[in-house]
Amino acid sequence: MKCILILGDGMADEQIPELGGKTPLEYAKTPNLDRMAQEGACGMLHTIPDGFEAGSDIANMSILGYAPEKYYTGRGPLEALSMGVDLAPTDVAYRCNIVTVRDEIMADFSAGHISSAEAAELFASLAPAVPRVLLRAGVSYRNLLVVPNGSAADSSAPHDIVGQPIAAYLPRNGDADILLSAMAKSREVFAGHPVNVARVRAGKLPATQIWPWSGGRRPAFPSFFEKYHRRGGMISAVDLLNGIARCAGMEVIKVPGATGYFDTDYMAKARYALDAIRRLDFVYVHIEAPDEAGHEGSIEEKVRAIENVDRVAGAIRAEFDGIIAVLPDHPTPIRIKTHSREPVPFVVTGKGTDSCTQFSEKEAQSGMLGTRKATELLSFLFA
Numbered sequence: 001m002k003c004i005l006i007l008g009d010g011m012a013d014e015q016i017p018e019l020g021g022k023t024p025l026e027y028a029k030t031p032n033l034d035r036m037a038q039e040g041a042c043g044m045l046h047t048i049p050d051g052f053e054a055g056s057d058i059a060n061m062s063i064l065g066y067a068p069e070k071y072y073t074g075r076g077p078l079e080a081l082s083m084g085v086d087l088a089p090t091d092v093a094y095r096c097n098i099v100t101v102r103d104e105i106m107a108d109f110s111a112g113h114i115s116s117a118e119a120a121e122l123f124a125s126l127a128p129a130v131p132r133v134l135l136r137a138g139v140s141y142r143n144l145l146v147v148p149n150g151s152a153a154d155s156s157a158p159h160d161i162v163g164q165p166i167a168a169y170l171p172r173n174g175d176a177d178i179l180l181s182a183m184a185k186s187r188e189v190f191a192g193h194p195v196n197v198a199r200v201r202a203g204k205l206p207a208t209q210i211w212p213w214s215g216g217r218r219p220a221f222p223s224f225f226e227k228y229h230r231r232g233g234m235i236s237a238v239d240l241l242n243g244i245a246r247c248a249g250m251e252v253i254k255v256p257g258a259t260g261y262f263d264t265d266y267m268a269k270a271r272y273a274l275d276a277i278r279r280l281d282f283v284y285v286h287i288e289a290p291d292e293a294g295h296e297g298s299i300e301e302k303v304r305a306i307e308n309v310d311r312v313a314g315a316i317r318a319e320f321d322g323i324i325a326v327l328p329d330h331p332t333p334i335r336i337k338t339h340s341r342e343p344v345p346f347v348v349t350g351k352g353t354d355s356c357t358q359f360s361e362k363e364a365q366s367g368m369l370g371t372r373k374a375t376e377l378l379s380f381l382f383a
């Protein structure tokens with residue numbers, strides 16, 4: 001049986017007073033997801049193993065069946081892979097955000113969702129000033145820094161320290177000296193840069209510096225086919241997810257109009273998934289927007305993003321009669337504007353029917369599929 005998994009990044013949440021005590025999943029109009037809950041079955045998934053941070057990398061690796069305890073080496077190397085950067089075995093790759101720091105406080109982990117073109121321009125100016133590292137511009141604020149013959153520094157995710165003084169969270173150990181000097185150079189080069197002059201004039205946040213984090217060497221996954229004897233594909237606008245897919249030898253399916261933000265072309269993702277599942281056995285459709293809404297603390301955008309995930313599920317259901325699973329990778333509660341490690345609800349069609357009537361955090365707790373480890377999900381779907 002073929003299978004399509006729809007991943008609404010950060011969809012799960014908490015009860016919100018502004019939504020009458022409902023969660024965004026409960027409040028949003030999701031007729032397709034609710035029908036899946038009625039006709040299919042629900043359960044809960046532990047996606048973040050103990051001792052790991054509640055990152056999308058950890059959660060999505062787990063869902064694909066690659067236990068982070070065994071395979072995780074950091075977000076940087078996975079993203080490097082997705083950007084086509086061929087890491088030498090001794091290279092250490094870091095995710096390198098472009099951020100806004102004001103008065104030594106992390107004001108914005110994305111420099112106001114800086115555009116890819118602006119990021120590329122800033123990196124081009126910075127590169128000659130930091131010869132000990134390799135810089136690669138990616139999508140928006142998500143860029144890459146590689147230290148040849150490096151040793152991974154301890155680092156902090158910038159989205160976890162918004163509003164806090166950065167001094168306590170600067171890189172430590174390993175490559176820390178190299179990173180700190182590159183960060184200092186970026187402050188000099190970015191200050192007064194034409195990109196920032198234009199941004200400030202347009203009322204946008206300036207990009208004040210780089211913030212490298214989650215560095216590591218390239219991971220060694222067994223291939224998806226070796227593991228499951230199925231051909232898998234990935235649809236995502238986010239480098240991280242494409243990097244995980246490349247590590248797993250999955251087909252990376254590029255969808256024009258997929259942005260990883262609220263303006264993504266949702267229906268194109270559904271069309272490309274339906275097209276890909278004709279030649280593949282499994283397609284993972286990743287939708288980033290609910291997570292972005294959670295990080296921004298926007299209830300309205302989160303509800304809208306969930307309703308768009310519902311439309312994708314509806315379009316896929318209308319034309320695909322294999323197994324369909326819908327789930328978040330982790331909650332990104334509006335209240336805390338970052339990821340949490342609570343178990344997430346999932347719904348599956350074609351694996352029996354239980355008494356759930358709605359796809360929600362609360363109802364899935366009484367679903368017949370019980371609470372499971374994410375690393376066992378695909379084996380269950382393929383069984």
Ligand SMILES: [Zn+2]
Nearest residue numbers: 009010056329
């Ligand atoms: Zn995520």
